[in-house]
Amino acid sequence: MLALTHTPVLVNETIEALAVQPGGRYIDCTLGGGGHAAAILEYSSPGGQLLGIDADSETIRIAQKRLEAYRDSILIIHDNFANLQAICYKYDFYPVHGILFDLGLSSFQLNGDPRGFSFQHEAVLDMRLNPDQELTAEDIVNQLPETELADLIRTYGEEGQSRRIARSIVKERPIRTTVQLARTIEGAVHGKRGRIHPATRTFQALRIAVNHELENINAALRQALNLLGYGGRLVVISYHSLEDRIVKQFMHQESKDCICPPGLPRCTCGHTASLRLVRKKVITPSQEEVELNPRSRSAKLRAAERITNQIINPDEYSKTAERLGSPTQIEAGGWRRPAVLEKLRAEFAASWSR
Ligand SMILES: C[S@@+](CC[C@H](N)C(=O)[O-])C[C@H]1O[C@@H](n2cnc3c(N)ncnc32)[C@H](O)[C@@H]1O
Numbered sequence: 001m002l003a004l005t006h007t008p009v010l011v012n013e014t015i016e017a018l019a020v021q022p023g024g025r026y027i028d029c030t031l032g033g034g035g036h037a038a039a040i041l042e043y044s045s046p047g048g049q050l051l052g053i054d055a056d057s058e059t060i061r062i063a064q065k066r067l068e069a070y071r072d073s074i075l076i077i078h079d080n081f082a083n084l085q086a087i088c089y090k091y092d093f094y095p096v097h098g099i100l101f102d103l104g105l106s107s108f109q110l111n112g113d114p115r116g117f118s119f120q121h122e123a124v125l126d127m128r129l130n131p132d133q134e135l136t137a138e139d140i141v142n143q144l145p146e147t148e149l150a151d152l153i154r155t156y157g158e159e160g161q162s163r164r165i166a167r168s169i170v171k172e173r174p175i176r177t178t179v180q181l182a183r184t185i186e187g188a189v190h191g192k193r194g195r196i197h198p199a200t201r202t203f204q205a206l207r208i209a210v211n212h213e214l215e216n217i218n219a220a221l222r223q224a225l226n227l228l229g230y231g232g233r234l235v236v237i238s239y240h241s242l243e244d245r246i247v248k249q250f251m252h253q254e255s256k257d258c259i260c261p262p263g264l265p266r267c268t269c270g271h272t273a274s275l276r277l278v279r280k281k282v283i284t285p286s287q288e289e290v291e292l293n294p295r296s297r298s299a300k301l302r303a304a305e306r307i308t309n310q311i312i313n314p315d316e317y318s319k320t321a322e323r324l325g326s327p328t329q330i331e332a333g334g335w336r337r338p339a340v341l342e343k344l345r346a347e348f349a350a351s352w353s354r
Contacts, residue, residue, distance in 0.1 A: 006107040008035025009296040010237060013283050015043050017235045017303035018098035023047035027088070027099045027227070029081040029220060030054060032106040034063035040100070041070045049073055051093045055080045055129040055211075062108060080130070082216040085223035095229030103217065104239040105207075107295065117207060119182035119199040125175070127210045137206040141181060146170045156214075157205030158241065161189045165202055178203075204240060214242060221250045225274060228306040233278065235303045244282075244300050251275060251304045278303035 008014075014036055018026065020043040028037045031052035041050055052067070052074055054060050060078045067074055077087055081101070088094045109117050116123035116137065125138040144152065150166035153159045168188035175181050182199040189198045208214060224234055234251075238244040253259055254275040258267040283301040290297045 006033035006035060007293045007295070008033075008039070009102065009293065009299045010283065010285055010289070010301050011036060011039050013301055014100060014102075014235055014237070015039055017278055017283070017301060018100060018233045020044050020048075020098065024097035025049045025093070025095075027051045027084070027093070027096055027224075028053070028102075029084060029100065029224070030102045031063045031076065032059055032102065033108060034066040036100055036102055037063065037067060037074065038070070040098075041067070041073055045073070049093075050075070051088070051091065051096075052076045053079055053081050053084070053087065056109065057130075058113075059106060059108060080216060081220045082212075084220050085226060088227050094227045096227055096232055097229065098233040098235065099224045099228060101217070101220070101224075101236045103213075103237060103243050110295075116178040117203070119178050119185075119197065119203050122177055122179045125178060125181060125206075127207050129211050133210070135210055137210050138176065140206055140209060141169060141175050142173050152209055153202050153205045155205070156208040156242065157201035157203075159201035159205065161198075164188045208242070214246060217243060217246050218250075221247070225254065225306065230306060230309040232306045233303060234275070234306070235301065237299050237301045239298045239300075244302075247302050248282075251277060251302055255304060272308070274306060274308040275304040276307045278305055 018040065020026070020040055022044060023046070024044045026040050026044060026048070028040065028050060031037055031054040034052070037050055037052050041048055044050070050070070050073060052063060054063065054076075055078070057078055060076060064076055067076070075091060075093070077091075079087055088096075105117055109115075111118065112121045112123075114123050115126040115128065117127055125136065125141055127137040128135075140149070140152070146166050149169060150162045153165055154162035159165065165185050165188045168184050169175060169181070172180070172184045175184060181202070182197075185199040185202055221234075221236075228234060236247045238247055253271075255273050255277050257271065257273050258269055259271045260267050260269045283303075285293075285296040285299055
C-alpha cells in the first residue's frame with residue numbers, strides 16, 4: 001500500500017531561501033507529491049510559473065492530481081533532473097528566479113512501494129526509479145563479488161560493518177526480497193545495533209548505486225547554475241552526508257574567485273565566483289518540525305544566489321535539445337529513449353563541461 005501523503009520538509013525555509021516572488025519563474029527538480037511546488041505556486045501568484053520534474057512516473061501522477069488547481073501555471077515533466085538543461089532549453093524555460101532540489105525519496109516511495117526502497121515492507125528488490133534502467137538492486141545483491149559488494153556498501157552507505165554484511169549476503173544468496181535482505185543484515189551485525197536499523201545504510205547504498213544518484217546530483221547542480229538569472233536562487237535539501245557533501249563543495253567552490261590548491265604563489269585557475277552563499281550555515285528543521293514529521297530529522301538545506309549573468313551559449317543548447325527530440329514524456333509509462341539519443345546526451349554533457 002502506498003502512503004497517502006508526503007509532508008514536505010522545511011517548507012517556509014525553502015520559500016524564504018528561494019526568495020519566491022509574485023510573477024517569478026521556478027523549477028522544482030524533485031516534484032514528488034507536489035508539496036513544495038504548491039507552496040512555490042502559492043507564493044509566486046499572481047503570474048508565477050513552475051516547471052516540475054520527477055523521474056518516477058507514479059509520482060508524476062500523484063503530483064498532477066495534487067496540483068490540478070494550478071494547471072495553468074505549471075508544466076510537469078517526467079524525466080531525470082540530470083537532463084535539466086536540455087529540458088529547460090526544449091521548453092524555453094530559462095533564465096529562472098529559483099531552482100529547488102529536495103533530494104531522496106518521498107513517503108509514497110518509502111512506505112510500501114512495490115519496488116522495495118524500504119526494508120520495512122516486504123517487496124522485491126528492484127529500487128529503480130525508472131523501469132527502463134537495466135540494473136536492479138537484486139542484480140547487485142546476487143551478482144556482485146563479495147569484495148565489490150562490501151566496497152559499494154561502505155562507499156554509498158558509509159557502513160562500518162560492510163565486510164561482515166557482504167559476507168553474510170553472499171552466504172545467503174539468492175536473496176529476493178527486502179525482508180530477506182534486512183534479516184540477513186540483522187544477522188550479520190547481531191549485537192551491534194545502533195540508533196538506526198542495521199539495514200538502513202545498506203538499503204541507502206543499493207538505492208544510490210541503482211539510480212546513479214550522486215552522479216545525477218553532480219551533473220544537475222552545474223546545469224542549474226547556468227539556468228539561473230542574475231540574483232536567482234539555488235536551494236538544495238539533502239538527507240545524508242554523501243549528498244550534502246556534494247552540495248556543500250559545489251556551492252563553496254562556486255562562491256570563490258580562486259580555487260587553486262593552497263600554497264601556490266599566484267592564482268593559475270582563472271576561476272571566478274558565480275554564486276554567493278545565502279547563509280554560511282546549513283539550515284535544519286526545528287525540534288517542532290522533527291516531532292511532527294520524523295522524516296525531516298536528517299534534512300539539511302543549503303542556498304546560494306547567482307551573482308553573474310552570463311548564460312552559456314543558448315544556441316548551442318537549443319540545438320542539442322532539438323536533436324534530442326522528445327526527451328520527456330508527460331504521463332508516459334517510462335522513458336523510450338532510443339540508444340542513439342544516449343550518445344547525444346553524452347555529447348551534450350561533455351559540451352557544457354568544456
Ligand atoms: C523527497 S521527494 C520530493 C518531495 C517534494 N518536494 C514534495 O514536497 O512532495 C524526492 C523526489 O525526487 C525524485 N527524484 C529522485 N531522483 C531524481 C532524479 N534524478 N531526477 C528526477 N527526480 C528524481 C523522486 O522520485 C521523489 O519523488
